[in-house]
Amino acid sequence: MRQQEIHQYIQRFFHENKCRVLDESYDHMTVQLTIDMDKRIMNRPYYWSYVESGGVEPNPAKLTLITNPSQFSASLAGERIHFGSPRLHQLFQVTKEQGAFVQMYEKPGQNQATQVTLTPWLGVNYKITYSSDRTKEMLYSLGMNLMNGAVIDGFQESVRKLDLAPSVSANTYYLPYNIPPMRALNRLEEVMENVVNQDDHTWVDEAKQRQVRDLRVLDYFYTGVEDVPESYAMEKKAIEEQYETTIRIEIINGGLFYLKTALL
Amino acid sequence: MRIERSSEWKEGFLERLENRKEWDNWTLYQMCYDMERAKVIPEFHGLQSPKHLPNLTPYAHQLEAAETVIERMNGKAILADEVGLGKTIEAGLVLKEYLIRGLVKKALILAPASLTNQWIAELNQKFHIPAIAYNKKYNLDHCPIVVTSIDMAKRSPHKEMIYQQEFDLVIIDEAHKLKNPKTKNYEFVQQLKKKFCLLLTATPIQNDVFELFNLISLLKPGHLGNLETFQSVFSASKHHVEEDEFLKELIQQVMVRNIRHETGIEWTNRLVQIMPLDFTEQERAVYSMISKLPVSDSFTLLTLQREMCSSQLAAVLTLEKLHQATIQPEVRFQIEEILLKLTELDIHSKAKKALELIQKVNDKVIIFTEYRATQAYLQAVLHAKGITSVLFNGKFSKNKREWMKQLFQGNAQVLIATESGSEGINLQFCHHVINYDLPWNPMKLEQRIGRVHRLGQTEDVHIYNLAVQQSVEDKMVELLERKIGVFEKVVGELDHILTDGKRSIS
Numbered sequence: 077m078r079q080q081e082i083h084q085y086i087q088r089f090f091h092e093n094k095c096r097v098l099d100e101s102y103d104h105m106t107v108q109l110t111i112d113m114d115k116r117i118m119n120r121p122y123y124w125s126y127v128e129s130g131g132v133e134p135n136p137a138k139l140t141l142i143t144n145p146s147q148f149s150a151s152l153a154g155e156r157i158h159f160g161s162p163r164l165h166q167l168f169q170v171t172k173e174q175g176a177f178v179q180m181y182e183k184p185g186q187n188q189a190t191q192v193t194l195t196p197w198l199g200v201n202y203k204i205t206y207s208s209d210r211t212k213e214m215l216y217s218l219g220m221n222l223m224n225g226a227v228i229d230g231f232q233e234s235v236r237k238l239d240l241a242p243s244v245s246a247n248t249y250y251l252p253y254n255i256p257p258m259r260a261l262n263r264l265e266e267v268m269e270n271v272v273n274q275d276d277h278t279w280v281d282e283a284k285q286r287q288v289r290d291l292r293v294l295d296y297f298y299t300g301v302e303d304v305p306e307s308y309a310m311e312k313k314a315i316e317e318q319y320e321t322t323i324r325i326e327i328i329n330g331g332l333f334y335l336k337t338a339l340l
Numbered sequence: 341m342r343i344e345r346s347s348e349w350k351e352g353f354l355e356r357l358e359n360r361k362e363w364d365n366w367t368l369y370q371m372c373y374d375m376e377r378a379k380v381i382p383e384f385h386g387l388q389s390p391k392h393l394p395n396l397t398p399y400a401h402q403l404e405a406a407e408t409v410i411e412r413m414n415g416k417a418i419l420a421d422e423v424g425l426g427k428t429i430e431a432g433l434v435l436k437e438y439l440i441r442g443l444v445k446k447a448l449i450l451a452p453a454s455l456t457n458q459w460i461a462e463l464n465q466k467f468h469i470p471a472i473a474y475n476k477k478y479n480l481d482h483c484p485i486v487v488t489s490i491d492m493a494k495r496s497p498h499k500e501m502i503y504q505q506e507f508d509l510v511i512i513d514e515a516h517k518l519k520n521p522k523t524k525n526y527e528f529v530q531q532l533k534k535k536f537c538l539l540l541t542a543t544p545i546q547n548d549v550f551e552l553f554n555l556i557s558l559l560k561p562g563h564l565g566n567l568e569t570f571q572s573v574f575s576a577s578k579h580h581v582e583e584d585e586f587l588k589e590l591i592q593q594v595m596v597r598n599i600r601h602e603t604g605i606e607w608t609n610r611l612v613q614i615m616p617l618d619f620t621e622q623e624r625a626v627y628s629m630i631s632k633l634p635v636s637d638s639f640t641l642l643t644l645q646r647e648m649c650s651s652q653l654a655a656v657l658t659l660e661k662l663h664q665a666t667i668q669p670e671v672r673f674q675i676e677e678i679l680l681k682l683t684e685l686d687i688h689s690k691a692k693k694a695l696e697l698i699q700k701v702n703d704k705v706i707i708f709t710e711y712r713a714t715q716a717y718l719q720a721v722l723h724a725k726g727i728t729s730v731l732f733n734g735k736f737s738k739n740k741r742e743w744m745k746q747l748f749q750g751n752a753q754v755l756i757a758t759e760s761g762s763e764g765i766n767l768q769f770c771h772h773v774i775n776y777d778l779p780w781n782p783m784k785l786e787q788r789i790g791r792v793h794r795l796g797q798t799e800d801v802h803i804y805n806l807a808v809q810q811s812v813e814d815k816m817v818e819l820l821e822r823k824i825g826v827f828e829k830v831v832g833e834l835d836h837i838l839t840d841g842k843r844s845i846s
Contacts, residue, residue: 077378077392078392078394079468085371085375088367088371089368089371092365092367092368092371145464145465145468146465148464148465148468148470156470158392158439158468158469158470159378159392159440159468160389160392160436160439160440160469161439161470161484162445162484165442168375168379171368171371171372171375172372172375172376174364174365174368174372175364175365175367175368175369175370175371175372175373176349176352176364176369176372177352177353177356177361177363177364178363178364178365178366178369179356179363180366201373201376203376203380206384209411209412209414210384210385210411211381211384212381212382212383212384213380213381213382214380214382215376215377215380217373232373236370240366242363242366257353257357258350258353258354258357261350261353265345269343272343277341279384280341286412289589290593293586293589293590293593296586297586297590307561310561311560311561314560318414321341322342322344323341323342323343323344324343324344324345325343325344325345326345326346326349327346327349327350328372328373328376329349329364329369329372329373330349330353331353331363331364331369332357
C-alpha cells in the first residue's frame with residue numbers, strides 16, 4: 077500500500093464507522109471517534125467502566141493521524157501512520173472483525189421492466205499459510221452456486237464489479253437455495269484441502285534439512301560437555317520451533333450473494 | 341501433513357444464517373479482502389517491504405541481506421558488510437518487513453551519538469518509519485521506534501526506563517564496540533529484553549575469533565556452549581580455522597557479509613600503495629635515543645616510538661609527561677637531551693613525504709593520523725606551503741562535523757582527521773586517502789578507507805600508506821597482515837587494505 081492508499085483506507089474506514097472527520101489535509105486527518113470506536117481502539121477500559129458506572133458525560137477521543145511520511149519528522153502532534161505501524165494493523169484488525177459476514181443482493185439495474193430472478197451463491201475468501209522458518213500465503217476466493225453446486229475461483233473479483241445492496245430490491249425475487257449454505261461450506265473446505273494436498277510440498281523437506289543442519293552445529297559446540305547447561309535445551313527448543321512446519325487454512329470472510337449475473 | 345483450521349468463522353456464519361446476529365457492512369467486507377491481499381506473502385522468498393516503499397531503490401545485495409536475515413536467521417544476525425555497502429539500508433528493510441508482518445511493534449536502535457540523527461532521518465525519509473530520538477521525558481510505552489546511543493542508554497535513569505520495555509527488535513550500529521563481554525556496554529545489551537537483534541559492524545573480528553563468540557552470544561545465548569568449551573575447541577586450532585566447517589557453518593547461520601566486488605555493482609578501483617620512507621640521520625639518531633630510554637613500561641616506549649614516526653610534536657608531549665613523572669636524574673637528563681634534539685629537527689620526513697604527495701596529487705586529500713599533536717603539526721606544515729586544510733575529530737559536535745565537511749568540500753584541499761573522526765562521515769567527493777600513521781587494527785584501516793570508497797564514489801580511490809623503514813612501523817605492517825590473515829580465514833576475503841605487493845616492504 078502506498079501512503080495515498082493508506083490515507084484513503086483510513087478515510088473510508090472512519091467514514092463507514094460513522095466517525096466524523098474534523099480536519100483533514102494531504103498530510104493528516106483528525107477524526108472524532110464514536111463511543112464504540114473509542115472502546116475498540118483506544119484501549120482504555122477503565123475510563124469506560126468509570127463513565128458507565130458513574131453516569132459521567134462520555135467524551136470519546138479525537139485521533140490525529142499523520143499519513144504523509146515527509147511530515148513524520150516534523151513536530152506535528154499525532155500518530156505517524158505507515159504500512160507497518162501498529163495503529164494501522166489495529167484498524168486492519170477491526171476491519172476484519174467488521175467485514176466478516178455479508179448477505180448481498182444484486183440490484184436489478186435501471187430500466188429493468190420484467191421481474192428479475194436472483195441465484196443464491198456462497199462466497200468465501202480463504203487464506204492458506206505454509207509456514208516453517210519461512211512463510212508463504214495464498215488467497216483463494218471461492219464461490220459456490222447454491223442451486224447446482226458449481227464452484228468457481230476468483231469470486232470476489234467477479235462480485236466486486238456488480239451493483240449490490242444489503243437488501244433485496246423491488247421487483248426482484250430470489251430462489252431459495254437447493255444446497256444449504258453450511259453444507260456448501262463443508263464442500264468448499266474440501267476443495268481447499270484438495271488444493272493443498274495437490275500442491276508441491278518439497279518446502280517441508282527443505283525446512284527439515286535446514287533444521288538438521290542447525291541442530292548439528294549446536295550439538296557440535298556441546299560435544300564432550302558433561303554438564304549440559306539449560307541454555308542448550310533452550311536453544312534446541314528455539315531451533316525446533318523455528319523450523320516447525322504447519323499448514324493453516326483460514327477464512328478471511330464470506331457470505332451469501334444473490335446474483336442475477338451468471339458467473340459461469 | 342496436518343492442516344490447522346479454526347471453526348470460528350463457521351460459527352459466526354451460522355449465527356447470521358439463523359438471524360441471531362446482524363450481517364456486516366459491504367464496504368468493510370471489501371476493504372478487509374483488499375487489506376489481506378495487500379498483506380499476503382506470496383512466495384517463501386522475497387520481501388514485502390519494497391512494494392510499500394516506492395521512493396527507495398535498494399541494491400540487490402541489500403535486499404538479499406535483509407531476506408537472509410528474515411528467512412534464514414530468524415531475525416538474529418550480524419550484518420557485517422564491508423564499509424560503505426549500506427548496512428543501514430539492510431537494517432531498515434528488516435525493520436520495515438517485520439513491522440509490516442506485524443512481528444515487531446517496538447524497536448530500539450542503538451548507534452553512536454554522532455549517528456543517531458542520521459538514523460532517525462533515514463528511517464523516516466527512506467522507510468516511512470516514525471523513529472524518534474530517545475528522551476527521558478517521553479513515556480517509552482508510547483514510543484514504538486526509539487533511537488539513542490549506548491553511552492546514554494546504559495546510564496541511570498535511562499537504563500532503568502529502557503529495561504522496563506520489551507523490545508521486539510534491537511538494532512546496534514557499530515557493534516564491534518561490544519566485543520568485550522566485561523564492559524558496561526556489553527552487559528547493557530545482554531540484559532535488554534529482545535526478540536530479534538541485529539548487530540551492524542564492518543569489522544566483526546578485529547583480533548581473534550573469540551570476539552565473534554561474544555557477538556554471537558549476544559544473539560544466541562548458549563548457542564556456542566560456554567566460552568571455555570569454545571576456547572578449548574578453537575584455541576588449539578586458532579591457525580587452522582579454515583579447516584573447521586562448523587565455525588563456517590555457524591557463521592553462515594548468523595552473519596551476512598557482502599564484499600564490495602561481489603555486489604555486482606561497478607566499483608571504482610582501490611589503488612593501494614605503500615610508501616616506504618627513511619628517517620633523516622638526525623631523526624634516526626633521536627629514534628635510537630628514544631628506543632634506548634630505560635622506561636619500565638613497554639607500552640609507553642612503543643607509543644613514543646610510534647609518535648616519533650609521526651611527528652616531533654607528538655613525541656614531545658609524551659616525553660614532557662614522562663619527564664614530569666621521572667625521578668632518576670640521569671633518565672631525566674636523557675629525556676631533556678632528546679627534547680632538545682627534537683627542537684633542532686627540520687620538517688619531519690614523513691610530513692615532507694605527505695606534502696610532496698599532496699602537491700603531486702593536486703586534488704582533495706584526506707590524511708588520517710593517530711595523534712592530535714600530529715594533526716596540528718601537519719596543519720602548520722601545510723599552511724606554511726600555502727595549502728589549506730581543515731581538522732576533524734570525533735569530539736566535534738554534529739554541527740561542527742557538518743561544517744568541517746562543507747569547508748573541506750568547498751574551500752580546503754586537505755582534511756586532517758584523527759582516528760575517532762573516521763566513523764560516520766561520508767566523503768565520496770574525495771579520491772585520495774593518506775594513512776599517515778598505521779593503526780594496530782586492520783579494520784580501522786578499512787573504516788578509514790570506507791569514508792571515501794563507498795556507494796556513490798565515481799572515481800578510482802588512491803590510498804597511500806606511509807611507513808618509516810626500520811622502525812616500529814615495519815612491525816606494524818607485518819602485524820596488520822597477520823590479523824588480516826585470521827580475519828580472512830574466518831570471515832572471508834578482505835579487500836586489499838594493505839597491498840598485494842605487501843611482502844616486498846621489509
